[in-house]
Amino acid sequence: MAFDPSQTFPSVVMAWIRFLALPSYLYNHKIIIEIGNLVGKMVKLDINTDSRTRGRFARLAVYVNLEKPLVSQILINEREQRVDYESLSTICFHCGRYGHVESICNFKVAEAPIEANIGSLVEEPVNQNLNIETTEKKDGNYSPWMIVERKSRRKSRIEMQKSYENLEREKESSNLSGFENRKLIKES
Known part of the structure; x- marks a missing residue:
C-alpha cells in the first residue's frame, strides 16, 4: 500500500468493530x-x-477498505447481525462509503448488491453447521446505528480536577467539624 498525498484519507485503515448480542x-x-x-x-x-x-x-x-462500501450487516444462521464501527465518523448512509455524507453523495445511482459467502462451513460445538454470509443491499441498510463511540474508562483531566477539589473540601469540612466538637467539649 503506497502513500498518496492527494487522498483525503488512507484507503485502508484498521477499525474496531462490534457485534452486539452475538449468541x-x-x-x-x-x-x-x-x-x-x-x-x-x-x-x-x-x-x-x-x-x-x-x-x-x-x-x-x-482492516477496512474505505474505497468500498462498508459492510453494515451479516447473516449468521439466517439471522441478521449488525456491524457497528467505532470512531468512523463520516459515513454516507446512502452508499455506505467513508469520507462524505449522504447530502453530497456521488453514488446516488443504483448499484448492484455486494454479496459474499463463506465457502467452508464452520462447525459449532453442537455439531450443527454455521452458515455465515454478508449481504449488502441499497434499501436502507446504512444508518447512524453503524457508528459507535468508544467510551473511555479513564476520567478526563477536568473530572479528575473536580474530584480532587471535592476531596479537599471534604477534608476541610471534616477538620473544621472536629475542631468545633473539641471546642464544644472544652467549653462544657
Whole structure:
C-alpha cells in the first residue's frame, strides 16, 4: 500500500468493530475470526472477547477498505447481525462509503448488491453447521446505528480536577467539624 498525498484519507485503515448480542455458542476463537474476515482482514480480538468473557458485544479489529462500501450487516444462521464501527465518523448512509455524507453523495445511482459467502462451513460445538454470509443491499441498510463511540474508562483531566477539589473540601469540612466538637467539649 503506497502513500498518496492527494487522498483525503488512507484507503485502508484498521477499525474496531462490534457485534452486539452475538449468541454465546459463537464465542469461539475460530468462528469469530471467520465472522471478522467477512468485514475485512481480521487483525486482533479485544481481550475480553478473546478470553471468551461474554459481555454486551464481541469487539475485534479489522482492516477496512474505505474505497468500498462498508459492510453494515451479516447473516449468521439466517439471522441478521449488525456491524457497528467505532470512531468512523463520516459515513454516507446512502452508499455506505467513508469520507462524505449522504447530502453530497456521488453514488446516488443504483448499484448492484455486494454479496459474499463463506465457502467452508464452520462447525459449532453442537455439531450443527454455521452458515455465515454478508449481504449488502441499497434499501436502507446504512444508518447512524453503524457508528459507535468508544467510551473511555479513564476520567478526563477536568473530572479528575473536580474530584480532587471535592476531596479537599471534604477534608476541610471534616477538620473544621472536629475542631468545633473539641471546642464544644472544652467549653462544657
